[in-house]
Amino acid sequence: MSMNRRQWLKVTAGMGAGLALADLGVNVQQVHAATRGMKLNGTAEFTSACNFCSCGCGMICHVKDGKLINLEGDPDHIINQGSLCSKGAAMSAVPNSPQRIKKPMYRAPGSAEWKEISWDEAYDRIAHKMKDTREKTWKATEMDGDKQLVVNRTDAIAFLGAAQNTNEECYLITKASRLLGTVNVEHQARL
Numbered sequence: 774m775s776m777n778r779r780q781w782l783k784v785t786a787g788m789g790a791g792l793a794l795a796d797l798g799v800n801v802q803q804v805h806a807a808t809r810g811m812k813l814n815g816t817a818e819f820t821s822a823c824n825f826c827s828c829g830c831g832m833i834c835h836v837k838d839g840k841l842i843n844l845e846g847d848p849d850h851i852i853n854q855g856s857l858c859s860k861g862a863a864m865s866a867v868p869n870s871p872q873r874i875k876k877p878m879y880r881a882p883g884s885a886e887w888k889e890i891s892w893d894e895a896y897d898r899i900a901h902k903m904k905d906t907r908e909k910t911w912k913a914t915e916m917d918g919d920k921q922l923v924v925n926r927t928d929a930i931a932f933l934g935a936a937q938n939t940n941e942e943c944y945l946i947t948k949a950s951r952l953l954g955t956v957n958v959e960h961q962a963r964l
């Protein structure tokens with residue numbers, strides 16, 4: 774690792790302050806733990822999952838005034854057991870980004886403009902498109918050689934799950950896919 778003069782001065786000044794406090798009988802670890810507690814005062818704590826890759830590492834997140842101010846690996850999470858890679862540790866840049874889109878957006882066919890729509894309108898549009906697609910592409914039977922088999926399915930709808938889905942969500946996604954008559958269920962980690 775290379776360091777310029779300014780970085781070297783910062784590091785040595787920090788080390789010097791730490792050593793000086795220890796010389797005075799101050800427990801540096803306790804001070805660090807106490808200041809960390811102050812930072813988290815008044816925050817709401819949530820568990821979440823990293824959104825970057827298909828490992829789906831668990832996180833503990835602290836939110837204050839609608840802003841994520843601290844995140845760390847969840848020690849109770851079965852995948853990462855408290856650790857995070859450098860990408861996951863820097864994830865706060867995503868939820869705190871001013872460019873983050875928080876409302877459904879719609880671009881009409883042929884239009885270059887995106888417009889904000891309500892969640893109700895978005896759900897209605899998705900539901901109607903799924904219904905139309907299912908009706909237009911429904912196969913009741915299929916030939917297998919000279920035998921006609923009952924298949925009752927559509928090949929035009931697919932579900933894509935993600936590492937952030939819980940077991941319970943995956944169960945419901947699979948149920949919904951079977952209910953709609955598609956066997957096309959895939960997962961982010963296999964792509």
Ligand code: SF4
Nearest residue numbers: 823826829830858861
């Ligand atoms: S913390 Fe790293 S390894 Fe874990 S899900 Fe995020 S990007 Fe993937």
